[in-house]
Amino acid sequence: MARYNAKETEEKWQATWRERGVFHVEADPARPKYYVLEMFPYPSGKLHVGHVRNYTMGDVVARYKRAQGFNVLHPMGWDAFGLPAENAAIASKVHPKDWTLQNIGVMREQLKRMGLSYDWRREIATCHPEYYKHEQKMFLDFLAAGLAYRKESWVNWDPVEHSVLANEQVIDGRGWRSGAPVEKRLLSQWFLKITEYADDLLDALSTLERWPERVRVMQENWIGKSEGARVFFRLKGRSDTLEVFTTRPDTLFGAAFCAIAPNHPLAAELAAQNKPLADFVAECNRMGTSEAVLETAEKRGFDTGLKALHPFLQGWELPVYVANFVLMEYGAGAIFGCPAHDQRDLDFARKYKLPVKPVVLPPDADPKSFTVANEAYTETSGTIFNSEFLNGLDVAAAKRAASDRLMQLKSGERTIAYRLRDWGISRQRYWGCPIPVIHCSKCGIVPVPQAQLPVTLPEDVSFDQPGNPLAHHPTWKHTTCPQCGGKAERETDTFDTFFESSWYFARFCSPRAPTAFKSNEVDYWLAVDQYIGGIEHAVLHLLYSRFFTRALKQCGYLGVKEPFAGLFTQGMVCHETYKSAEGEWLFPEEVTKAQDNSALDAKGRPVTIGRIEKMSKSHKNLVGLDAIVDAYGADTARLYLLSDSPPERDLEWTDAGIEGAWRYVNRLHRLVTEPPVKLAAAGARVPEQLPAALAALRGAIHRTIRDVTDDLEKFRFNRGVARIRELTNALEAIEDDAGAGTVLREGLEAAVRLLGPMMPHLGEELWHELRPGNLLADEQWPRFDPALAAEETVTMAVQVNGKLRGTVELPRNAAEDAAKAAALALPTVAKALAGKAPRKTIIVPNRIVNVVV
RNA sequence: GCCCGCUUGGCGGAAUGGUAGACGCAACGGACUUAAAAUCCGUUUCUGGGAAACCGGAGUGCCGGUUCGAGUCCGGCAGCGGGCACCA
Numbered sequence: 059m060a061r062y063n064a065k066e067t068e069e070k071w072q073a074t075w076r077e078r079g080v081f082h083v084e085a086d087p088a089r090p091k092y093y094v095l096e097m098f099p100y101p102s103g104k105l106h107v108g109h110v111r112n113y114t115m116g117d118v119v120a121r122y123k124r125a126q127g128f129n130v131l132h133p134m135g136w137d138a139f140g141l142p143a144e145n146a147a148i149a150s151k152v153h154p155k156d157w158t159l160q161n162i163g164v165m166r167e168q169l170k171r172m173g174l175s176y177d178w179r180r181e182i183a184t185c186h187p188e189y190y191k192h193e194q195k196m197f198l199d200f201l202a203a204g205l206a207y208r209k210e211s212w213v214n215w216d217p218v219e220h221s222v223l224a225n226e227q228v229i230d231g232r233g234w235r236s237g238a239p240v241e242k243r244l245l246s247q248w249f250l251k252i253t254e255y256a257d258d259l260l261d262a263l264s265t266l267e268r269w270p271e272r273v274r275v276m277q278e279n280w281i282g283k284s285e286g287a288r289v290f291f292r293l294k295g296r297s298d299t300l301e302v303f304t305t306r307p308d309t310l311f312g313a314a315f316c317a318i319a320p321n322h323p324l325a326a327e328l329a330a331q332n333k334p335l336a337d338f339v340a341e342c343n344r345m346g347t348s349e350a351v352l353e354t355a356e357k358r359g360f361d362t363g364l365k366a367l368h369p370f371l372q373g374w375e376l377p378v379y380v381a382n383f384v385l386m387e388y389g390a391g392a393i394f395g396c397p398a399h400d401q402r403d404l405d406f407a408r409k410y411k412l413p414v415k416p417v418v419l420p421p422d423a424d425p426k427s428f429t430v431a432n433e434a435y436t437e438t439s440g441t442i443f444n445s446e447f448l449n450g451l452d453v454a455a456a457k458r459a460a461s462d463r464l465m466q467l468k469s470g471e472r473t474i475a476y477r478l479r480d481w482g483i484s485r486q487r488y489w490g491c492p493i494p495v496i497h498c499s500k501c502g503i504v505p506v507p508q509a510q511l512p513v514t515l516p517e518d519v520s521f522d523q524p525g526n527p528l529a530h531h532p533t534w535k536h537t538t539c540p541q542c543g544g545k546a547e548r549e550t551d552t553f554d555t556f557f558e559s560s561w562y563f564a565r566f567c568s569p570r571a572p573t574a575f576k577s578n579e580v581d582y583w584l585a586v587d588q589y590i591g592g593i594e595h596a597v598l599h600l601l602y603s604r605f606f607t608r609a610l611k612q613c614g615y616l617g618v619k620e621p622f623a624g625l626f627t628q629g630m631v632c633h634e635t636y637k638s639a640e641g642e643w644l645f646p647e648e649v650t651k652a653q654d655n656s657a658l659d660a661k662g663r664p665v666t667i668g669r670i671e672k673m674s675k676s677h678k679n680l681v682g683l684d685a686i687v688d689a690y691g692a693d694t695a696r697l698y699l700l701s702d703s704p705p706e707r708d709l710e711w712t713d714a715g716i717e718g719a720w721r722y723v724n725r726l727h728r729l730v731t732e733p734p735v736k737l738a739a740a741g742a743r744v745p746e747q748l749p750a751a752l753a754a755l756r757g758a759i760h761r762t763i764r765d766v767t768d769d770l771e772k773f774r775f776n777r778g779v780a781r782i783r784e785l786t787n788a789l790e791a792i793e794d795d796a797g798a799g800t801v802l803r804e805g806l807e808a809a810v811r812l813l814g815p816m817m818p819h820l821g822e823e824l825w826h827e828l829r830p831g832n833l834l835a836d837e838q839w840p841r842f843d844p845a846l847a848a849e850e851t852v853t854m855a856v857q858v859n860g861k862l863r864g865t866v867e868l869p870r871n872a873a874e875d876a877a878k879a880a881a882l883a884l885p886t887v888a889k890a891l892a893g894k895a896p897r898k899t900i901i902v903p904n905r906i907v908n909v910v911v
Numbered sequence: 912g913c914c915c916g917c918u919u920g921g922c923g924g925a926a927u928g929g930u931a932g933a934c935g936c937a938a939c940g941g942a943c944u945u946a947a948a949a950u951c952c953g954u955u956u957c958u959g960g961g962a963a964a965c966c967g968g969a970g971u972g973c974c975g976g977u978u979c980g981a982g983u984c985c986g987g988c989a990g991c992g993g994g995c996a997c998c999a
Contacts, residue, residue, distance in 0.1 A: 061949080272994080275915055279995050286999085304999060317999090357997075383997040393999045401912085402997065477998060596994080701935075702923060710923075714936055722935090724949090780925075780934035787934090855930040860980040862930055900979050906929045910979050 064691025282477025
């Protein structure tokens with residue numbers, strides 16, 4: 059028996075699709091559109107099977123929507139700027155551009171072998187000036203609109219990457235790529251005003267109905283909105299005030315101290331005349347900010363001797379401390395401490411012997427005896443006491459009353475604080491988009507005139523010394539000031555690479571347009587209807603893109619503010635890990651597994667089988683894509699990636715699993731090419747009257763069409779595959795009878811069409827076998843007949859007191875009396891009743907009869 | 912600490928409040944074969960009785976509740992995973 063020749067077949071149909079331009083697409087206002095997009099890859103080298111899971115899912119959606127008549131945009135490109143290219147340049151003397159373009163070449167061919175339905179004419183790579191020149195213009199527009207600005211600030215410095223990182227790129231105090239503990243440095247940097255949109259980014263989350271709840275919650279937490287008040291404390295003996303932020307103005311009468319951040323301007327001012335304070339501030343700045351340090355760090359303060367005057371009570375003086383736990387970046391960089399109702403303030407108060415006065419009385423507590431010992435009362439239920447005009451109010455009312463009084467006294471106002479901070483976009487790296495500004499000693503910072511764009515990267519760079527090659531370049535940065543014509547220097551920082559990925563989805567609509575976007579194209583295609591990618595971008599790329607789209611809208615580029623109407627976050631592909639006796643990671647192909655599941659390396663030495671982890675270069679637990687496609691074909695890999703786990707969960711890649719998918723590919727191929735009964739001619743009608751078994755099979759065919767369609771709508775690919783396998787099993791078991799050939803044909807055609815989006819090459823091949831002439835890719839999605847899908851007889855479960863005692867076969871929609879009679883006629887039911895008369899009978903039509911005694 | 916999510920056979924996983932374990936993987940037994948591969952058939956939640964056909968009992972992390980009926984809904988607990996966190 060001939061095995062399916064995947065390689066030959068897949069190449070044949072890929073050539074056909076390519077020659078006929080089947081997946082070329084143009085905007086067409088007369089047709090409904092559907093934009094499917096998978097997060098585009100960084101061209102890091104070669105693809106492994108873990109990379110292609112989300113492309114496969116996107117392709118299923120694209121092909122399915124196409125078959126349903128949508129005008130489907132499904133593009134692919136390359137997030138081509140980034141640090142690995144520079145690291146490769148340093149390590150192996152290859153130019154980042156050459157390295158990147160070469161990788162793109164390799165990966166493009168790998169993707170093409172997967173048979174993905176991309177319109178390859180729309181391919182973009184973000185490292186080309188034809189792409190990045192547009193974002194240079196965007197930046198200048200943002201600058202003009204006040205959405206981009208430069209400031210000196212304490213930034214996250216990655217000592218391994220020799221560059222700044224955004225807050226979103228610091229994970230547990232370490233660089234997101236390098237894993238190195240991040241240091242703080244004071245640098246002048248470019249920022250985008252994402253905080254300007256904090257409220258809108260938060261509010262609009264509720265409109266993203268087709269986003270995973272999880273991602274929305276993560277963005278909500280990241281934005282971190284807190285409603286509260288600013289309080290201006292007058293300072294004794296000074297004319298200025300100290301501003302603090304609090305979410306609990308209701309506890310102002312419980313205040314015991316104020317504290318400011320070590321890098322607060324007031325701290326700097328006081329330290330100038332106070333050596334011990336200066337030493338304390340210096341010590342705080344030396345301290346790391348990693349999680350481990352913070353966990354163990356002692357809460358420490360330094361009494362400045364300054365006194366803050368309480369806004370509500372004349373003569374009440376609070377000591378002002380510099381404290382190591384107060385952050386300059388949040389709120390006002392200063393707090394007031396209420397020890398009774400904040401655990402950290404309580405610890406601080408005990409340490410420095412400050413008073414602890416409770417002002418919120420818990421429900422049922424006695425105002426005369428209630429005290430706070432070692433645990434602050436942080437709940438917001440209770441009544442305010444010890445608080446003058448706030449006494450007797452609940453917490454919410456007291457917050458309002460306190461804020462109102464602050465306003466009256468001009469000692470404060472309501473405000474909202476966000477955890478979100480502006481997006482620092484400067485990177486001290488070569489392989490990125492140059493920031494189009496010029497530094498002039500006379501004119502200051504001057505934008506590059508739009509007519510001079512793009513500012514292109516110089517190609518003749520050297521990576522011999524650490525730091526930014528652009529800064530070391532002998533000539534590139536030297537230029538003239540566009541304003542005064544004098545000597546000036548170019549900005550040598552480049553954009554964070556998340557800049558490029560914040561608008562690429564819109565560029566795909568008109569990828570060769572001379573301007574960034576053609577309005578008729580972006581208006582037609584955006585927003586992306588279905589976006590697919592990893593959860594790791596929940597607060598990176600996905601938040602930046604939402605902000606960027608709003609900024610582009612503000613500057614007149616686009617009409618939409620939300621880029622992605624639907625989002626699906628797929629699980630990762632995992633694999634066992636292997637370690638040699640020396641403790642070195644081993645690739646799966648270096649390991650041989652024995653029957654008892656023990657493992658040996660190439661030289662026969664024992665190998666430790668480690669945890670199942672996400673496929674990654676660092677763990678070497680990779681399965682190369684080429685080897686799998688060579689051995690089994692793209693369709694087998696696609697089927698496995700879709701069928702073995704629900705798409706949002708992780709999937710473990712195993713040899714046995716891919717073998718199982720390969721078996722099914724061959725089985726289906728055989729079923730069509732060597733059918734168990736002679737197939738009727740194409741287009742032959744199914745007879746009206748069929749033997750019972752064939753009628754039942756026909757019902758199953760139509761139910762499968764109905765249910766698989768529903769599964770694809772709901773991203774339940776694994777369930778859909780299971781249903782089609784069930785149908786295949788039933789078709790294999792068909793017995794020859796009158797009309798069998800027509801029913802089998804109907805079933806096979808349905809199965810092939812339903813599997814088409816998942817296994818497009820096999821689909822074309824089998825469709826060609828069944829219906830020579832038309833491409834499956836051009837066929838409509840199959841329809842089902844509801845009358846046929848409805849079962850003629852149903853199996854009803856029969857319970858006595860909720861316990862299953864048997865089943866009865868009845869005609870669909872049988873009368874309740876008939877169902878009851880049939881159920882009571884069962885001997886097992888009679889036995890369970892033990893002579894007692896049924897008290898009640900519950901009947902759910904076509905499902906269950908429950909006899910209650 | 913706060914906020915999410917998850918917990919079903921040996922494994923991945925199915926089940927609009929209505930027959931728990933579809934579909935697959937693995938394992939075991941058998942057929943075909945000189946043999947292997949491939950393929951095909953069968954068994955496989957646990958457990959009691961039985962030579963067998965078969966007849967029973969228990970079972971979806973744990974405890975409780977709602978319901979004629981709970982994997983599914985509600986309350987509590989545990990474990991695992993994730994996000995945020997000196998955030999005032």
